[in-house]
Amino acid sequence: MNHYSKESVLKLETKVKHEKTILSDSYFTPPFKLLKPFYVENNIMRLCLVNVSPGILEGDDYEININMKKGSLLELYSQSYSKIFKMKDGFAAQKVNINMEEGCSLAYMLKPTLPYEDSDFRGENNIRLSKNCNLIFREITSCGRYKRNEVFSFKSFKSRTKIFYQNKLLFMDNTVLIPQEQQLNSIGLYDKFTHQANMIIVSEKVDENVKTSLVKLLCQFHDIDFGVSMSFKFGIVIRILGKGSEKLIDITEKVYYKLIENIFA
Numbered sequence: 001m002n003h004y005s006k007e008s009v010l011k012l013e014t015k016v017k018h019e020k021t022i023l024s025d026s027y028f029t030p031p032f033k034l035l036k037p038f039y040v041e042n043n044i045m046r047l048c049l050v051n052v053s054p055g056i057l058e059g060d061d062y063e064i065n066i067n068m069k070k071g072s073l074l075e076l077y078s079q080s081y082s083k084i085f086k087m088k089d090g091f092a093a094q095k096v097n098i099n100m101e102e103g104c105s106l107a108y109m110l111k112p113t114l115p116y117e118d119s120d121f122r123g124e125n126n127i128r129l130s131k132n133c134n135l136i137f138r139e140i141t142s143c144g145r146y147k148r149n150e151v152f153s154f155k156s157f158k159s160r161t162k163i164f165y166q167n168k169l170l171f172m173d174n175t176v177l178i179p180q181e182q183q184l185n186s187i188g189l190y191d192k193f194t195h196q197a198n199m200i201i202v203s204e205k206v207d208e209n210v211k212t213s214l215v216k217l218l219c220q221f222h223d224i225d226f227g228v229s230m231s232f233k234f235g236i237v238i239r240i241l242g243k244g245s246e247k248l249i250d251i252t253e254k255v256y257y258k259l260i261e262n263i264f265a
Contacts (some may be wrong), residue, residue: 003011005248006057006059006060006061007029007037007060007063007070008029008030008031008032008060008061008062008063008240009027009028009029009032009035009063009064009065010027010028010032010049010062010063010064010069010196011025011026011027011028011064011065011067011068012024012025012026012027012034012047012065012066013026013066013068013069014024014045014067014068014069014072014074014262015069015070015072015157016069016070016071016072016165018043019043020039020043021043021044021045021071021072021073021074022037022045023037023045023047023068023145024069025029025250027224028178029159030052030053030254031051031052031053032049032050032052032062032064033049033050033051033052034047034048034049034050034123034261035047035050037081038247039101039110040075041055041260042073042261042264043073043262044073044074044075044105044107044260044264045072045073045075045192046075046077046191046193047074047075047076047077048077048078048079049064049076049077049079049110050078050079050080050211051078051080051082052081054082054083055082055083055084055085055116056082056083056085056094056119056121057085057086057087057092058085058089058090058091058092059087059090059092060093060094061090061092061093062092062093063094063095063096063097064094064095064096064097064194066096066097066098066099066106066192066239067099068098068099068100068101068104069102069104069202069239070102070103071102071103071104072100072101072104072105072106073104073105073188073211073264074104074105074106074107075106075107076106076107076108076109076110077107077109077111078110078243079111079112079234080111080115080252081111081112081114081245082111082112082113082114082129083114083116084113084114084115084116084119084121084154084157085116085119085121086116086117086118086119087118087119087155088118089224090120091120091121091122092119092121092122093121093122093123093124094121094122094123094124095123095124095125095126095241096123096124096125096126097126098125098126098127098128098160099128099132100128100129100130100135101130102128102130102132102133102136103131103132103133103261104130104133105133105134105233106117106133106134106135106137106261107136107138107203107256107260107264108135108136108137108138108218109136109138109252109253109256110138110139111140111249112140112141112142112245112248112249113139113140113141113142114142114144114145114245115141115142115144115154115157116144116150116153116154117144117145117150117153117154118147118153118154118155119154119155120154120155120157121154121157121158121159122156122158123159123160124159124160125137125156125159125160125161126162127161127162127163127164128164128167129163129164129165129166129170129202130166131166131230132204133165133202133203134201134202134203134263134264135163135198135200136199136200136201136256136259136260136263137161137163137201138197138198138199138252138256139159139197139198140155140162140173140195140196140197140198140245140248140249140252141159141177141195141196141197142194142195142245143184143190143194143195146194151194152177152179152184152185152190152194153179154177154179155178155179155180156176156177156178157175157176157177157178158176158177159173159174159175159176159201160172160173160174161173161174161200163200163235165202165233169202170202170233170235171200171202171231171232171235171237173198173200174239178216185207190241191241192226193224193225193241193242194242194243194244195238195241195242195243195244195245195248196239196240196241196242196245196248197238197239197242197248197251197252198237198238198240199236199237199238199240199252199255200234200235200236200237200238201235201236201237201238201259202265203233203234203263204234205262205263206230206234206235206236206263208230210236210259210262211228211229211236211263213258214228214236214238214255214258214259215228217254217258218238218240218251218255221247221251222253223243224241224242224247225238225240225241226238226241227239228239230249238252238255240252
């Protein structure tokens with residue numbers, strides 16, 4: 001039970017009108033806001049999610065609901081890092097629900113999460129895809145404010161992602177980081193690294209050739225460790241370990257732009 005619970009909600013809906021994706025409905029409570037959308041190549045609507053709070057506080061309870069009608073093309077990004085502030089007794093929670101009707105494409109490219117010392121965060125992502133949908137889902141997690149020597153000083157960080165395809169569970173990823181119980185700087189976990197990026201790509205256009213091209217791209221970068229796997233039906237999972245958020249943003253955006261012409265075409 002979160003004794004200091006304060007709920008915040010964001011709902012958005014997209015649809016196609018005159019062959020163009022539009023924001024057909026939206027609703028949000030503080031601290032959420034949405035900026036005016038604009039369009040990029042392949043007629044993708046870019047939409048910025050803004051949190052006007054300095055960061056995520058003890059007791060915050062966020063719920064984000066995204067409903068994409070048939071054929072929608074959306075890139076969702078954020079304006080700033082998700083800073084998770086120090087907490088005493090409670091925790092902060094966030095739940096993201098995404099529903100994609102047939103033929104939708106979504107790039108979920110929010111900026112990194114930064115858990116401060118003594119923070120406790122619990123996240124949940126539920127993504128439901130229909131036929132012919134394409135998904136690029138990115139998460140980047142920092143060790144903390146490492147320039148202030150806060151390296152894995154948070155209490156707990158949990159994030160669970162479930163992906164459903166036609167109402168069947170296709171993939172689940174469960175991240176549980178509890179520094180007091182785990183040696184996060186050991187081999188098999190973070191080793192010498194401090195930051196992690198995960199990218200989940202789901203598309204019927206995914207194959208071994210796409211995987212090979214992504215491995216070739218990632219091999220160009222130094223001072224990282226990574227893995228690329230075809231882990232489920234027409235899905236690729238990329239995991240990257242590095243030593244800075246900005247570097248992982250740059251790398252994952254290069255992966256995104258390599259995919260966008262093929263996946264969103």
